[in-house]
Amino acid sequence: MSLLIRTEQALSTHFEHAAGVGAPSRLVAAMRHAVFSGGARIRPQLCMAVAAACGDNAPTLTDAAAVSLELMHCASLVHDDMPAFDNADFRRGRPSVHKAFSEPLALLAGDGLIVMAYRVMLLAGAQHAERLVALMDNLTQGVGLPDGIVAGQAWECETSADLGQYQRAKTGALFVSATRAGALSCGHAPEPWTPLGAYLGEAYQVADDIRDVIADAASLGKPVGQDVLHARPSSAQTLGLEGAIAHFDHLIDQASASIPACSYRDMLCQLVQHEAERLVPKALCEGYFNAHPMGATVHVSAPH
């Protein structure tokens, strides 16, 4: 079974179990809309891949940990899309939650997903109290203060922010939680897997900055040019487009090199390479540079 199929099955099972019986139906529908939307599921797949490398000796707990990461990610997307932030009408090619259901329900759906992430783990972890506590701590660090994705998003509200700190918190933190969760769910030490999550997370954020410049809204499934529009810190603005792409390639190399020696090393390297091509397709970069020969040598100052 592929990691993507395992992820989708785990999401479906754990979501229904954690939603329980009798909750307001529109809230549940809004939360479902946020979660079952064709996401790439890279965080739960990373968690599962690392767990495989660590023996996968508690697969239900691994599944729950993977699901909890994706629920937190989806919660952040729902709130980020709201008018108070990006005011994005579309996400993954479909109406965002507040457009499909209303702002109040988007607000509550995000809150509900954050809490559901904990509930999913609590429901699955009874037989592994120590691992459960370690996993919840790990998830909490990836999301909360001082360095999790909520803090990362909040750097956009400060008058100045360090680009690296912003990117590490906004995106990197949950990737670090993902690789560490794979180890923790098997009772392994998480430290050897921290660099993989950190490099991939930083690469993911740089890729997001790049695609915000070179992609079109139809292929991205959401509006482009948002970083300039919202005056957000961006690698493509700071390093120039070519510099950002070179930085991305370097981060992917570092991610691959950081993978500890194990029988699953080749599989994990393939996952990283596959993800790199999905994030920043070489053909897309070449097409952009062919169409914008000046854009390749100067810093980008406006979305195209």
Added chain:
Amino acid sequence: MSLLIRTEQALSTHFEHAAGVGAPSRLVAAMRHAVFSGGARIRPQLCMAVAAACGDNAPTLTDAAAVSLELMHCASLVHDDMPAFDNADFRRGRPSVHKAFSEPLALLAGDGLIVMAYRVMLLAGAQHAERLVALMDNLTQGVGLPDGIVAGQAWECETSADLGQYQRAKTGALFVSATRAGALSCGHAPEPWTPLGAYLGEAYQVADDIRDVIADAASLGKPVGQDVLHARPSSAQTLGLEGAIAHFDHLIDQASASIPACSYRDMLCQLVQHEAERLVPKALCEGYFNAHPMGATVHVSAPH
């Protein structure tokens, strides 16, 4: 030391510890604004009072559990005040978080407080893994799906809602979590304490409905007449004002009667009576009926 002073000290200590070092300063300031605002702190005091009745044998864990309840409560207030819901400019006589800091920071402050509630417990619970898991499960049930306060708030977004189910979820659920948490933090069974939380929580919601009609904005510290304005289910609308007050008194009696026999029973009864008078002051009711003699006999259809 009074329970209120113990609560304030615990909030201050655990908030700083959980916020950590290096988080975005405006986010932390917005979260502080939400938490340190002169709230009545009834949920953490209830938790501590029940813990006292159960021997208070792990006071740091009890404090953390009490703090986590208040952080969740504050998170819900921050999000409820936002323009998507009540659009309330004031809370406890001060600007609400989105007015004082901005909508994006209010959104993130609420999210950050939810996650911080878990972090506070995780930081305090290392020596009591079993109690910690039980407390986190208890908190999660009070907040999330299917019956917690997020679900309760979401009933306002449904086309129809059962008044009792709405009230039990919107307010009662976190009161139930509070009394149960007091027992769980001491390693005691939580069930004997469930009715106290349930009756008090329902009474609290009925009191909120009553005060939305009879109080003035200055004494309430927030706008009145919101239930009619937002077409929310309300005991004062359903039962009439006199009926709602009688229902409140009955719930308070049931709360007192439900307290298990223990050496702290008198203290707990006093806490309940003190809270009842704070919630619905007899003098305020008499003043209202003197000024609105017709309001005493007919169902209220508009705020005064």
